[in-house]
Amino acid sequence: MSESNRVAIIGAGPAGLMAAEILTDKGIGVDIYDAMPSVGRKFLMAGKSGLNITHSEPTDIFLNRYGDNQRLIEMVSQFGSQDIIKWMADLGIEAHTGSTGRIFPVMMKSSPLLRAWLMRLGERGAVLHTKHRWQGWNDLGGLIFDTPEGIRTSSPTATIFAMGGGSWKRLGSDGKWADIFNKQSLETIPFEPSNSGFLINWSDKIKQDFAGAPVKSIRVGLGQDLISGEFVVTEKGVESGAIYTLSAKIREQIKAYGSAKLIIDLLPHMSEQDILNKLSRPRGKQSLSNYLRKTVKLSGVKLALLYEEIDKAVLQDMEKLAWRIKSLPLTITGTANLDEAISTTGGVDWEALDENLMLKDYPGNYCAGEMIDWDAPTGGYLITACLATGRIAGLGAAARILEQ
Numbered sequence: 001m002s003e004s005n006r007v008a009i010i011g012a013g014p015a016g017l018m019a020a021e022i023l024t025d026k027g028i029g030v031d032i033y034d035a036m037p038s039v040g041r042k043f044l045m046a047g048k049s050g051l052n053i054t055h056s057e058p059t060d061i062f063l064n065r066y067g068d069n070q071r072l073i074e075m076v077s078q079f080g081s082q083d084i085i086k087w088m089a090d091l092g093i094e095a096h097t098g099s100t101g102r103i104f105p106v107m108m109k110s111s112p113l114l115r116a117w118l119m120r121l122g123e124r125g126a127v128l129h130t131k132h133r134w135q136g137w138n139d140l141g142g143l144i145f146d147t148p149e150g151i152r153t154s155s156p157t158a159t160i161f162a163m164g165g166g167s168w169k170r171l172g173s174d175g176k177w178a179d180i181f182n183k184q185s186l187e188t189i190p191f192e193p194s195n196s197g198f199l200i201n202w203s204d205k206i207k208q209d210f211a212g213a214p215v216k217s218i219r220v221g222l223g224q225d226l227i228s229g230e231f232v233v234t235e236k237g238v239e240s241g242a243i244y245t246l247s248a249k250i251r252e253q254i255k256a257y258g259s260a261k262l263i264i265d266l267l268p269h270m271s272e273q274d275i276l277n278k279l280s281r282p283r284g285k286q287s288l289s290n291y292l293r294k295t296v297k298l299s300g301v302k303l304a305l306l307y308e309e310i311d312k313a314v315l316q317d318m319e320k321l322a323w324r325i326k327s328l329p330l331t332i333t334g335t336a337n338l339d340e341a342i343s344t345t346g347g348v349d350w351e352a353l354d355e356n357l358m359l360k361d362y363p364g365n366y367c368a369g370e371m372i373d374w375d376a377p378t379g380g381y382l383i384t385a386c387l388a389t390g391r392i393a394g395l396g397a398a399a400r401i402l403e404q
């Protein structure tokens with residue numbers, strides 16, 4: 001195939017589809033390629049328990065979620081939460097702001113949004129090629145795809161790579177593109193899990209009785225700085241919520257010391273003294289579990305964690321027990337599998353990209369989405385950054401074509 005003045009977009013996740021949106025809006029023809037038989041699989045998975053697409057918090061706090069990544073911050077400030085709400089509305093999808101400020105499509109799932117999006121792209125002439133796995137470049141610089149009909153090549157005017165990070169490979173983002181880039185002397189940064197679970201050597205009791213249990217209304221952190229939130233106990237350790245927020249810090253501690261010490265305040269609404277006052281009431285013949293349930297309302301998974309992590313002597317000493325209820329240590333022994341992480345860091349180095357996200361050494365080739373090296377917590381910031389970078393890459397490729 002030879003496509004003059006068409007753009008190839010490789011990877012049909014939110015970043016690639018947003019690039020297609022920008023280009024087709026300017027009347028530029030696009031071919032969207034994806035290795036999988038259907039598109040947006042991770043986007044659909046993200047919507048399984050509610051697609052948290054962006055966040056309503058004030059702009060300065062919102063942008064702070066991207067750390068000191070000024071280039072990404074600039075891109076997100078050009079396409080932030082208000083733009084996303086408007087963009088969804090244009091697709092007929094109303095936004096809903098949850099009690100925590102997170103923004104979702106009102107129907108919560110991704111599928112109605114994805115359907116409307118693909119329909120609009122189709123109406124604007126975008127051509128979707130599924131089961132097309134990009135394999136690299138041929139000697140003439142053309143794109144090579146492995147397809148069910150055999151190898152196909154394409155020579156578009158510009159290419160936007162949006163092949164995702166390195167986790168959840170069953171949804172398509174297997175990170176194998178990094179090997180192809182590296183072979184072309186486009187050195188990438190190794191993928192690392194972000195917003196990932198962590199490992200704890202639980203007893204069989206926790207594994208059997210509490211895997212999947214949410215630990216709600218706690219404060220948790222490393223050292224003194226605790227944050228409010230919740231997390232989920234898994235068979236292998238902990239994940240979700242506050243754990244994802246803390247994941248960069250936990251990873252740092254594991255790297256430095258081989259393990260990390262998580263501190264949990266099981267009863268943040270009570271002071272240590274209040275707890276001690278309640279625990280000083282006569283216990284009579286009650287079991288300790290009954291006594292803790294009645295006096296300070298500790299039960300279920302919270303009680304199990306307390307029993308798991310402190311020794312019997314502490315359980316009999318109410319002063320120490322009150323102290324431990326306010327600062328229960330959990331030892332994290334490692335990071336869960338890369339493939340299980342919600343997102344990954346690593347991939348294309350910002351240094352390799354110009355201000356339009358074009359590969360400096362490969363003019364006409366752009367990158368977008370999670371395949372670029374950035375980090376952000378969950379809360380809608382990931383998809384926001386994918387859409388914002390997809391937009392910039394789309395604008396860059398459009399400008400290149402329109403200049404010709």
Ligand SMILES: Cc1cc2nc3c(=O)[nH]c(=O)nc-3n(C[C@H](O)[C@H](O)[C@H](O)COP(=O)(O)OP(=O)(O)OC[C@H]3O[C@@H](n4cnc5c(N)ncnc54)[C@H](O)[C@@H]3O)c2cc1C
Pocket residue numbers: 010011012013014015016033034035036039040041042043045046047050051052053054132133134135162163164165168171172173174175176177341342343368369370371378379380381382383384386
């Ligand atoms: C369980 C889960 C829940 C999540 N929940 C949220 C959430 O609520 N909010 C949020 O902001 N983020 C969430 N995320 C993260 C978010 O889904 C990702 O950050 C986002 O999908 C990344 O978008 P992307 O377009 O960069 O890449 P992807 O969505 O990963 O898309 C990449 C595409 O490229 C294709 N591809 C890869 N290699 C090739 C190749 N060689 N040739 C052709 N095609 C290829 C893949 O098949 C895939 O379709 C969640 C992630 C997971 C796993």
